[in-house]
Amino acid sequence: MSLTTGRRMMDQTVASPPDAAVSGVLTQLYGFLSAARLPDDGRLPPERELAELLGVKRAELRKGLAVLEREGQLWRHVGKGTFVGPRPPQLLDISDLAQRSNPLQVMKARIGLEPELARLAAINATAAEVTTLAELNTACRASTTWREYEAYDARFHHQIAEAAHNPILLALLETLNAVRRAVTWGRPRPSHSSPPADHHSFDDHDRIVDAIAHREPAGAADAMRRHLQNVEDRLIGRSP
Amino acid sequence: MSLTTGRRMMDQTVASPPDAAVSGVLTQLYGFLSAARLPDDGRLPPERELAELLGVKRAELRKGLAVLEREGQLWRHVGKGTFVGPRPPQLLDISDLAQRSNPLQVMKARIGLEPELARLAAINATAAEVTTLAELNTACRASTTWREYEAYDARFHHQIAEAAHNPILLALLETLNAVRRAVTWGRPRPSHSSPPADHHSFDDHDRIVDAIAHREPAGAADAMRRHLQNVEDRLIGRSP
DNA sequence: GTTTCAACCAATTTCAAAATGGTTGCAATC
DNA sequence: GATTGCAACCATTTTGAAATTGGTTGAAAC
Structure with missing residues (x-):
């Protein structure tokens, strides 16, 4: 039946x-x-x-x-x-996944993951983690090359993921970052120019840090979502 | 020398x-x-x-x-x-991750991922995918055992992830599900009883399917978030 | 005391053979 | 004539032994 x-x-x-x-x-x-x-x-x-x-x-x-x-x-x-039983999921092949993806899809995935990480970070971050986060934000501003900025930016986002204190989401973000690196390969940034002083990400990062420091989960998630939305808009070509 | x-x-x-x-x-x-x-x-x-x-x-x-x-x-x-060249990134170890996690953290991760998947599904799903989704929802309701219900429930959520048409998010959800199975292992459901006719997930699923079918991204994300929140509440013990 | 050498160790690859689900072509059967 | 039965074949995977390779040790040599 x-x-x-x-x-x-x-x-x-x-x-x-x-x-x-x-x-x-x-x-x-x-x-x-x-x-x-x-x-x-x-x-x-x-x-x-x-x-x-x-x-x-x-x-x-x-x-x-x-x-x-x-x-x-x-x-x-x-x-x-x-x-x-149910068919087990095929385990993750980063390079294969990267070939079947594009930068826009990577951004969509980040928008799916990182706001929730920011929300959890606002709840679970220790004082030391908030301090480190603020320091990384400062380091982003002080960067003199795109390469240096991107390194600190990556650590900034990673620090938020750690502060969320959820090993699963952290692992998922690291996987996503691995795919991101693989997808981004082959389209290098100009290595000589430097991030402009009014780079939108600086203010975005400030708002994220503030919300986490003030323990505002919804605010942190929202700030992160807007930040990534800005990055996506730049990626698409809207409001360059 | x-x-x-x-x-x-x-x-x-x-x-x-x-x-x-x-x-x-x-x-x-x-x-x-x-x-x-x-x-x-x-x-x-x-x-x-x-x-x-x-x-x-x-x-x-x-x-x-x-x-x-x-x-x-x-x-x-x-x-x-x-x-x-640089050392390739190590891909993650499911069983190790499962040991460092608990069911609540799995739920937090699902809440981070799945609403965005539902949102994208409302945008990108084909008509055939929506039909399949509705059928899986029906199959959930018709299930006579918890085991059968869970099988269809898993396929329901997986179908949404496929309909989102984002291979990265799909892979992340599958990874998450692998962890979920590993974490949930050892706490079997009663295999003889069956899901009650007024199981909260039935209505939740209906709302999700409706929102996706009517192409309402925000509504789909919201319905999914509420659904998972309900599941989490049951998990914690609030409103059993 | 350091260097050198060979052997050993553990992880991995390679290769062939067996196993296994999926398919095809042909004959047998109704 | 269409279905069924059968056997062979195909593609993928597993298995197991042997070879490969980075890492380590211990004794001999200088």
Whole structure:
């Protein structure tokens, strides 16, 4: 019953009713799944073996497995096997990800992550962390080259992520930064010029530091969001 | 050469001019690096080979390589080799991260990520993706076990992330989910009971789907934020 | 006492063979 | 004639042994 509800969902092809033909295998499969003692990783026997175990042909078994896979109750992969449970996410390949991304998408991701980090930082930052943050902000202003500015800017944002005291979000931001570096590769900044004294980021950073120092979570998130929005606008070419 | 080096293995102190003994090898190394045609990955020959090429002892070569490595001009790894350029960023260790985290921090991370994903989904989702999302929502309601519900719930949230059409944020959410599974392990749900018909998530999901279907970015982000806030409240024990 | 050399260690790569899900072509069966 | 059964084949992955490679040690040599 729950079988039929799940199957109709993804049925992209023309409605041929294989229900009756497959239902027998499905019942056997459910019986096996509840009876068999599976290994910790949830792997079940190879198709050729399982087919013999259940006394069905391999093609028939595969139809049943396909149904269960569409329901999301198991997942399969060539060379690996068949496993019960949801399909595990493919682990992160930075360079591959960078190739499939562009700087604008990186900015969208930063806008997704960093305001919340600023919010948490306003709640959880220690006094020492706020001090360090202010110092990094000062160092940004004092930078004489773009390269130096970017180094301090990166540490500024990283310091906020640390002050949020959430190891997961911190790790996600570091991953994002790795992608950012990989994406940005190949489009170097001018190394001789320096950030102008009225660079918009300076004021943005001030507001972020103030909000965190004054323990204003909403204000910190908002200041960060506006800052990144400004950066994105510059990136797009709006208000250069 | 007759100098008393008194060198400790991990002498991390401020960069002092390299010993006279090492400078010879360093010059040879610099010469080799500028002359040799290295493969694309920047890998240079194995130490044993390179030592013979330069006509120096392996121990001596290693001293020079150590200097260059400290300068950040190359990086080495056992079994891999020696490569010119900066050391590639280490990708994160899920299980280690899970050990340093708790379910509440996972929720904070979700609140940081998923509202923005919902916002982008309201902008970028295709009609087919919205349809699939609605179907997954229906499947959640129709679930007869917690296990089945959670499977559909996970796919629901994943579908939103896909509909956002931002590979970076999608990858970050998948990473987060991997951590979530690792953290949640060991506290199984009752497998026989089923989600109550008035489960708060049902209405929450409805609002999210509506906002995305009606292309309301702010509304989608808000609905998602409220949903996750509800889940967090349940997690903490407030309003069980 | 330092240097040199060879051996050893641990992490990784490489290579071939086996395993495994996915597919195809052809014959058998109804 | 369409479905089913069967076997072979394909592409990916795992496995395991051997070779590779950076890192380390200890004794011999100078």
